[in-house]
Amino acid sequence: MEEKEISQAVVGRLPRYLRYLGELRDEGIERVSSQELSDIMQVTASQIRQDLNTFGGFGQQGYGYNVGHLYDEIGKILGLNREHRLIIVGAGHLGQALVNYSNFERRGFLFCGLFDSDPKVCGKKIRSIAVRPMEEMAGFIRDHNIDIAVLTIPKNAAVETAEQLAACGIKGIWNFAHVDLRLPGHIQVENVHLSDSLMKLSYNLSSSEEAT
Amino acid sequence: MEEKEISQAVVGRLPRYLRYLGELRDEGIERVSSQELSDIMQVTASQIRQDLNTFGGFGQQGYGYNVGHLYDEIGKILGLNREHRLIIVGAGHLGQALVNYSNFERRGFLFCGLFDSDPKVCGKKIRSIAVRPMEEMAGFIRDHNIDIAVLTIPKNAAVETAEQLAACGIKGIWNFAHVDLRLPGHIQVENVHLSDSLMKLSYNLSSSEEAT
DNA sequence: ACGCTTATGTTAAATTTTTGTCAATTCCTG
DNA sequence: CAGGAATTGACAAAAATTTAACATAAGCGT
Numbered sequence: 001m002e003e004k005e006i007s008q009a010v011v012g013r014l015p016r017y018l019r020y021l022g023e024l025r026d027e028g029i030e031r032v033s034s035q036e037l038s039d040i041m042q043v044t045a046s047q048i049r050q051d052l053n054t055f056g057g058f059g060q061q062g063y064g065y066n067v068g069h070l071y072d073e074i075g076k077i078l079g080l081n082r083e084h085r086l087i088i089v090g091a092g093h094l095g096q097a098l099v100n101y102s103n104f105e106r107r108g109f110l111f112c113g114l115f116d117s118d119p120k121v122c123g124k125k126i127r128s129i130a131v132r133p134m135e136e137m138a139g140f141i142r143d144h145n146i147d148i149a150v151l152t153i154p155k156n157a158a159v160e161t162a163e164q165l166a167a168c169g170i171k172g173i174w175n176f177a178h179v180d181l182r183l184p185g186h187i188q189v190e191n192v193h194l195s196d197s198l199m200k201l202s203y204n205l206s207s208s209e210e211a212t
Numbered sequence: 213m214e215e216k217e218i219s220q221a222v223v224g225r226l227p228r229y230l231r232y233l234g235e236l237r238d239e240g241i242e243r244v245s246s247q248e249l250s251d252i253m254q255v256t257a258s259q260i261r262q263d264l265n266t267f268g269g270f271g272q273q274g275y276g277y278n279v280g281h282l283y284d285e286i287g288k289i290l291g292l293n294r295e296h297r298l299i300i301v302g303a304g305h306l307g308q309a310l311v312n313y314s315n316f317e318r319r320g321f322l323f324c325g326l327f328d329s330d331p332k333v334c335g336k337k338i339r340s341i342a343v344r345p346m347e348e349m350a351g352f353i354r355d356h357n358i359d360i361a362v363l364t365i366p367k368n369a370a371v372e373t374a375e376q377l378a379a380c381g382i383k384g385i386w387n388f389a390h391v392d393l394r395l396p397g398h399i400q401v402e403n404v405h406l407s408d409s410l411m412k413l414s415y416n417l418s419s420s421e422e423a424t
Numbered sequence: 425a426c427g428c429t430t431a432t433g434t435t436a437a438a439t440t441t442t443t444g445t446c447a448a449t450t451c452c453t454g
Numbered sequence: 455c456a457g458g459a460a461t462t463g464a465c466a467a468a469a470a471t472t473t474a475a476c477a478t479a480a481g482c483g484t
Contacts, residue, residue, distance in 0.1 A: 014415065097309045196224075204223070207218070
């Protein structure tokens with residue numbers, strides 16, 4: 001029963017709010033007003049209030065927002081109060097880099113398995129996680145209650161693998177491959193298209209140059 | 213002399229157009245209509261025409277768009293017709309992963325140098341590029357005409373390093389550190405906040421679950 | 425060469441997103 | 455404990471983005 005569709009624009013801003021609130025909290029600051037946050041974050045106070053009110057009234061008139069409480073609430077909204085169990089498919093440099101990123105684990109994203117089609121890297125251990133052959137993937141997902149798969153393999157392999165993952169009942173895919181995955185709607189896909197990002201930077205470089 | 217401000221929403225879609233046009237071209241397809249592209253890409257034909265017309269009339273009425281020509285034009289708009297010279301600051305797993313990604317070089321993004329503050333990794337070679345100490349960075353940028361720096365270092369170091377880079381006259385920063393960099397407006401910053409992306413996925417997982 | 429079909433470029437409408445405003449509520453001081 | 459200051463939540467206005475509609479231009483077949 002979807003209450004009212006919440007735009008991805010709003011969702012996309014939540015992690016940033018969380019980040020700044022975490023910093024304030026770590027500085028020992030207990031309360032903050034939308035105007036103060038606005039000054040720090042360089043977005044309008046109106047947008048902050050609007051965004052937060054999408055999910056409920058977390059503030060108090062005349063007082064502002066309680067930093068710790070707001071931090072927790074946004075965390076809950078983002079699903080950080082539960083644990084997520086992930087596997088990484090593709091034990092190349094990028095896959096390894098992600099496994100080694102300990103910040104994710106701190107947020108409840110647990111890397112449980114690593115898979116690769118290359119027999120030469122299978123058996124190798126990365127941060128205490130063994131690389132397994134692709135054949136074991138389906139079973140592993142079911143046995144270890146995996147909900148997210150991270151795709152760090154070349155694009156031609158990615159499409160087929162994504163379909164396998166879908167068939168295994170995976171809930172979400174964090175896709176670093178440079179293709180758009182076409183999967184059933186109940187499977188959430190979040191794309192990280194690095195080359196797209198680099199091209200945007202390139203555009204903005206050219207564009208700012210012209211505007212001399 | 214900025215003609216008219218082009219929205220980042222449009223710019224953000226260009227790389228995706230480029231990708232699909234490249235695929236069509238590789239299949240030997242010479243012409244395509246906005247409606248055909250619409251079917252393939254799952255966006256409205258209207259949006260495609262609107263987006264393309266932001267930059268000029270690349271199509272022909274009654275015919276459609278010439279795939280090769282449109283591909284080239286979008287490439288030019290994105291600045292892919294020129295070479296970009298990059299350095300990577302932070303030779304950790306992520307930095308190494310990016311150096312090894314050959315696709316970027318094919319697009320004209322040349323990795324020219326690698327820098328790290330850890331003396332233990334300095335001197336090491338990654339894909340024929342030696343890791344240099346941070347002290348050499350400023351000189352290197354000037355000597356090798358570097359325009360883009362890729363920041364793959366922890367966030368506390370990132371802020372200070374970004375300021376150094378700005379002082380060296382860098383044009384753009386591709387920022388993988390989990391902070392917002394505050395730099396003079398003429399320096400373009402493109403952020404890749406991986407944990408934000410993962411949190412979005414997490415939100416969408418929770419959200420789709422609720423909507424059972 | 426003519427007319428029908430196709431498909432763009434452009435303008436207008438609809439929708440979404442962002443910003444501004446203000447009454448209502450709570451805090452805080454004297 | 456009363457009154458002024460502060461700040462939210464809600465609503466309204468403005469801006470931006472997306473979609474629709476259509477006149478116009480070019481292709482294509484006969």
